[in-house]
Amino acid sequence: MRKILLILILFFVNQIIFSQVENEIYELNSINNLLTNEVKIIINHNISKKQTVFLGEAVHYSGSDFLAKTEFVKLLVTEHGYKDIAFESDFFALLFDHNKRNLYSMWSKSNQCKELFDFLEKNKVTIWGFDNKLHSTYSYQNLTKKLLEILKEEGIELNTEFIRLIKLIIKNQYNSRKKLSQKQVEYLKNYISKLQVNELIKTNKLWNQILKSVESAIEIYTVKDNSSDKNRVQIRDKQMAENLDFLVKTNPNKKFIVWLANGHMSKSNSKLMNKQTMGFKFRELNPNNSYHIAFGSIKLPERKKKDIIKARKKSNNILSLLPSLKNNYFLHLRKVISKNIKLKNKVFNDMYIFNLPSNKTKLLNHFDALVFIAKGKEVTYE
Secondary structure, eight states, rough: OOOHHHHHHHHHHHHHHHHHHHHGEEEEOOOGGGGOOOHHHHHHHHHOOOEEEEESSOOTTBBHHHHHHHHHHHOOOOOOOOOOOEEEEEEHHHHHHHOOOGSSSHHHHHHGHHHHHHHHHTOEEEEEEEOOOSSSSSHHHHHHHHHHHHHGTTTOOHHHHHHHHHHHHHHHHHHHHSSSSSSHHHHEEEEEEEHHEEEEETTTTTHHHHHHHHHHHHHHHHHHTTTOOHHHHHHHHHHHHHHHHHHHOOOOHHOEEEEEEEHHHOOOOOOGTTTTHHHHHHHHHTTTTTEEEEEEEEEESSSSSHHHHHHHHHBBHHHHHSSOOOSSSEEHHHHHHHHHHHTTOOOEEEESSSSOSSSEEEETTOOOEEEEEEEOOOOOOO
16 A cells, blocks of 8 residues: 555656646657757747857767757757857867867767768868867877977077977876876976966967966876866866867857767756866856757666666656657756746756766756757767
8 A cells, every 4th residue: 555655656746847847848850850940949049149059968979969969060050150169179289270180089080970070061160179188199299389489489499308298298198197207297387387477478368378278288187186087177177168268258259069078068066066067167257158958868788778767757867857768858947947946956866868977966957958869879980
């Protein structure tokens, strides 16, 4: 009897919550033609005065997230004039060489992003980056070279040891801690500090920002950290926000699509995220200037089908809000929260579908909209 009563209670709780969001859940088409007219109207209304639209992915190996995001990119470019796209990739390299070869390979070389890059090229969309991690061949070959060209205007030469160590950092990235002594790390930091007070650099906004980004790259590549990357994340997200802020402020007449991971673009200042996400910090610098859409694929190899079905029956699971597990959906969070303020602080378990640091969080606080892809697919390469 008690078991039956409990089941009934859970059923009615589910029904109450579902009824609160039912009108803001929209079924989407198949992934290769995802957007319905209804959802387009919602997006049109919400981005009308936004210079930046964030498109997040749950994990960098979810090819289905890439495919879904591509459909949103097409809409933003063709119907709303977003002619610039900034990736979670090498800030320095993509300032000078707007080529996909400077992006991480899970995007630049994946089958799921081939249509995206063909579309960007055809529509003359410029590729940028905002990540302070120096990882591209272009940065290795050109960072010190271009800095030297600027400094030569005042007859200043770069120290050969500085050039050697910077190249070592770019080549080894997170292994740099094993390659450089603490004394060498301090030398690099002090050298950059001296460059930053040089009058030529101080008055050059571009190089001022580049050196700030390089300085933080040295920090994340050499800082002592644990497996959670707690120290690195804070440094990296703060600088990524400032790099993106630099791009949008120096290009006030351009509109940017921002392509990155969900965790980085969260706009929440919750304890869960330690108030250190790139999205939150960017919004502090640019209030009311961005719209954040998170993407997540329900069925991926790490989730068993039986666990997904079981989870959907629980009122505290985000899947309980969906009418079905067979279709793709768009959840209009802004409207949901404005109508149901209590849901703003409701803790949902999302089984890491959107891949935040915890699978139990006030999920509706983090984004402006959620996109659920029913059948997930891992990224593949040519």
